[in-house]
Amino acid sequence: MNIWVYILRRTLYVIPILFGVTFIVFLLFNVLNDDPTYQLLGKHASEERAMELRKELGLDKPLYMQYLDVVKSAVTFDFGRSWKSKQLITEMIREGAPVSLSFTLPGFFISTVLGILISLLVAYYRGTYIDKFVVFVCICGMSISSLAYILFCQWYFAYELGLFEISGYEYGFPDFLPYVSLPIIIWLILSLGPDVRFFRTIMLDEIYQDYVRTARAKGLSEPYVLLKHVLKNALIPIITYVVIQIPFLLLGALLIETFFSIPGLGGILVKAIYDQDFPVVKAMTVFISVGYIIFNLLSDILYTVVDPRVRLK
Amino acid sequence: MDEKILEVKNLTTRFNTPKGMVTAVDGVSFDVFKGKSLGIVGESGSGKSVTALSIMRLIPTPPGEIAAGEVKLNGEDILTLPDLDMRRIRGNKIGMIFQEPMTSLNPVFTVGNQIEEVIALHEKLSKVERRNKAIEMLDLVGIPSPEKRVREYPHQLSGGMRQRVMIAMALACEPEVLIADEPSTALDVTIQAQILELMKKLQDELGMGIIMITHDLGVVAEVCHDVAVMYCGKIIEQASVVDLFKNPRHPYTKGLISSIPSFDSTSLEEKKRLTTIEGIVPSLLDLPQGCYFQDRCFNVKEECRGGQGAPCLRSLDNHNHMVSCFNPI
Numbered sequence: 261m262n263i264w265v266y267i268l269r270r271t272l273y274v275i276p277i278l279f280g281v282t283f284i285v286f287l288l289f290n291v292l293n294d295d296p297t298y299q300l301l302g303k304h305a306s307e308e309r310a311m312e313l314r315k316e317l318g319l320d321k322p323l324y325m326q327y328l329d330v331v332k333s334a335v336t337f338d339f340g341r342s343w344k345s346k347q348l349i350t351e352m353i354r355e356g357a358p359v360s361l362s363f364t365l366p367g368f369f370i371s372t373v374l375g376i377l378i379s380l381l382v383a384y385y386r387g388t389y390i391d392k393f394v395v396f397v398c399i400c401g402m403s404i405s406s407l408a409y410i411l412f413c414q415w416y417f418a419y420e421l422g423l424f425e426i427s428g429y430e431y432g433f434p435d436f437l438p439y440v441s442l443p444i445i446i447w448l449i450l451s452l453g454p455d456v457r458f459f460r461t462i463m464l465d466e467i468y469q470d471y472v473r474t475a476r477a478k479g480l481s482e483p484y485v486l487l488k489h490v491l492k493n494a495l496i497p498i499i500t501y502v503v504i505q506i507p508f509l510l511l512g513a514l515l516i517e518t519f520f521s522i523p524g525l526g527g528i529l530v531k532a533i534y535d536q537d538f539p540v541v542k543a544m545t546v547f548i549s550v551g552y553i554i555f556n557l558l559s560d561i562l563y564t565v566v567d568p569r570v571r572l573k
Numbered sequence: 574m575d576e577k578i579l580e581v582k583n584l585t586t587r588f589n590t591p592k593g594m595v596t597a598v599d600g601v602s603f604d605v606f607k608g609k610s611l612g613i614v615g616e617s618g619s620g621k622s623v624t625a626l627s628i629m630r631l632i633p634t635p636p637g638e639i640a641a642g643e644v645k646l647n648g649e650d651i652l653t654l655p656d657l658d659m660r661r662i663r664g665n666k667i668g669m670i671f672q673e674p675m676t677s678l679n680p681v682f683t684v685g686n687q688i689e690e691v692i693a694l695h696e697k698l699s700k701v702e703r704r705n706k707a708i709e710m711l712d713l714v715g716i717p718s719p720e721k722r723v724r725e726y727p728h729q730l731s732g733g734m735r736q737r738v739m740i741a742m743a744l745a746c747e748p749e750v751l752i753a754d755e756p757s758t759a760l761d762v763t764i765q766a767q768i769l770e771l772m773k774k775l776q777d778e779l780g781m782g783i784i785m786i787t788h789d790l791g792v793v794a795e796v797c798h799d800v801a802v803m804y805c806g807k808i809i810e811q812a813s814v815v816d817l818f819k820n821p822r823h824p825y826t827k828g829l830i831s832s833i834p835s836f837d838s839t840s841l842e843e844k845k846r847l848t849t850i851e852g853i854v855p856s857l858l859d860l861p862q863g864c865y866f867q868d869r870c871f872n873v874k875e876e877c878r879g880g881q882g883a884p885c886l887r888s889l890d891n892h893n894h895m896v897s898c899f900n901p902i
Contacts, residue, residue: 387635470676476631477671478664478691478742492681567681568726 263564270560274553278334281549286330289542290323296538300343330542334550339543344535349543352528359429360512360524363440367447368509372502374448375455380486382456383463394456401453409446410519417442427521443516462497466490495566503559507551511544575606578749578782579628579667584642586620586627589635595857597623599806600642602886605750608776610783612797612814614790614829616854620806621786625752628784629669630659646750665695668743668781672755674735678727684711684738685723688745695746710741713778715771733764737771744775751776752784757792769796790833794818802826805857805865808886812894822889822901824870825850864899872900 297310297319314320318329333339339349382394418426424442466472467490475485512526521527525544532540563570586598598620605611613621626632628644630652643650651662663669671677679687688707692698698706704723711719714737727735736756743751753772757765773796776783785797793800794814801811802825810823821827828850852869861867862879870877876899877884886897 470671470673471679473631474671474677474739474742475679476663477629477669479660479662479694480664480690481660489679489682493679496681568683569680569728 266564266570267561270557274557277553278550279331281553282330282334282546283327285542285545285549286327288545289538290319290326290330293538295319296343296536299536330546333543334546337547337550339546340539342532342537342540344532344537344540349540352540353525353543353547356512356523356525356528357510359431359436359522360510360517360526362433362436363443363447363516363522363524364509364512366440367444367451368505370444371448371451371455375452375459376491376498378452378456379459379463380491382460383467383490384482384486386464386467395460398453398457401449402457406446406450406515409449410515413442413446414519417445426519429520429522439520439522443513443520443522446516447513458501459494459498462494463490466493469493492566496563499562499566500559503555503562504552506555507548510551511548575609577604578607578647579605579784580643580645580648581605581624581628582643582645584624584627584644585640586623586632586637587640588637590858592858596640597637597806597857598627601801601803601806601808603801603808603811605782605784606798607749607782608780609799610776610785610797612785612787612793612800613803614787614793614800615803616788618854618857619803621788621803622754623806624803625669625754625784625786628752629663629667631663661695664691664743664748665746666748667750667752668746668748669752669754670736670739670743670756672758674732674739674759677739678735680727683724683726684730688723688738688742691742691745706745707741710745711738713744713775714738714741715767716741732760733767736760736764736768740768740771740775744779744781747779748781750782750784752786754786755788756785758787758789765792766795772796790818790829802829805855805860807865807883807897808895809866809898810896811886816894820894822894822896823866823898824872824902825866827902828869866898872902874900876900 295314296317297313298305301309301313311320318326321329337350337353341348342352345352378394382391385391414426418424425438426442427439429439430436463486467486471493472485472489475489476482480488510525511529512522512524514526514530516522517524517526518530529541529544531537532544581604582602584598584601585596588595588597601620601624603611603613613624615621623632623637627639630639632639639652642652644652646662646666651659654662678684682690685704685707688710689703692703692706708719708723711722716722716734716737722730722734727738730738740756751772756772757768760768769792772783772785775781783796785792787793797814799811799813800817801808802817802823803809804825810817810821810826812822817826818830821830828848831848832850834847850869855861855865855868863882864870864873864877864884867873867877881899884897884899886895888895889901
């Protein structure tokens, strides 16, 4: 089968998924949710004022039209305005997303590469004390709450040692660097544990396969066997795991953004939830869902690069 | 006199399992000669494959460990070689093919890439020369249109074709010894015959010594010159193929031979029941005192049960026929 046919077919799968996801969002925000007009206007607002607001928010339309609005917003990314700040939501995303990415992307990238390298090393030393020690450290690291890392790092590295800034984010490269360094480090501490554990399991799954024994019987050295034969096979599950995380990077890390006063999307979302700013929450939900669908599609396509078997099926 | 290329002496391999130390290969000795095939037969768990992996030094350590013995390739003991030198022997002087052709090739690299890899490792050839040699090898093992196949992935080939690729890979550097660990077991009967035929043909052309590991005496009769029968990690009988089939001396070997279905006219008319060997192989963790075969033997005597310990492999009247039994038939 031609690779383009495969890509086209995968892309067509997206359509029903998109309808399903938007339907759930519609149910949550338009059907199950109470009429927000009196919340916004106060309970003593006049009937006319309420009708007017409903019209403005598109709540007077029949339900199926409201559903189509949600579908439309998922395709056009036109989410309307925030109830609170009256700002265009698209604009809020355009401002917030790069800020979130400025620390999540480096953190994610370093963590993935480092995680793969460590897991290869651990696979090389499988069953020895080095292996056990790394797993032990991973589990310890995962058992501690992220809040503890944030507070400790802020107190020790920023306050005691004065190495980093912890608030007052500035826009533009390289001005933001001092403000994102500590968040990146905390991100690494938080994600290396699960990453290494996951990658290690995959490497060990592969290392006991027959083709690895064949590679060794050829006289290849163990590091070569790991880096060529094992790694390429391990990349198949790793790609799914890694690519699927990318849309969530846009959203940033809610807790880290809050504690470091980083004006990213995560912070915007938290604030919108506090303010009951439903269009913003809804927009974020749709935005992340669409991102998830797109990156899922991307990982399916990436498979074909790594795994020659996918193309034929 | 045949030229001896590989000499295995007193090879002993142990595994440290959670339930205790297991001796999977127990003092095994045999010789492999240039252009000749030695068959190693035995049931599952008799130590055939571990013997093969021990010769290649591919036993996972831990839990496994080659505890004693010598493996001499052209007079040099390869068990004591440093890792780097051992890697120069694997795939170069000793090639190996495995039982599972479906999983023994790496699914994400082309067959050409995988054959060229072993050539690149052991021979100084340019990229183009390597590709040509890979095509030549595929042609040698009887793969049609090798120029096209060389660019294909393992999943595009059938089981028989994959096993041919494995053979091409194992022979690419013209090894002196080829270890074939049940090369035809996972294949259809007709493909089996083709693969065995191919191995015989290649042996005539390239002159390597073959260690053929199998549980199938039919395969041994087909391709081997000599046979060693293994039971619970020990060789219990060793002879030329003709000798062993005509005149088995160990009760176990006799049992194995009579459990092969025969297709002559009398057996078809009478529908005789197949003879089987009663009982099961003892666990390596709980071997009996004395002869390991005692509980299944129709000819068991007092001396087989402990006292003198396990019987040693010794030659009988004919110097080349060896058996480890207190009361050979």
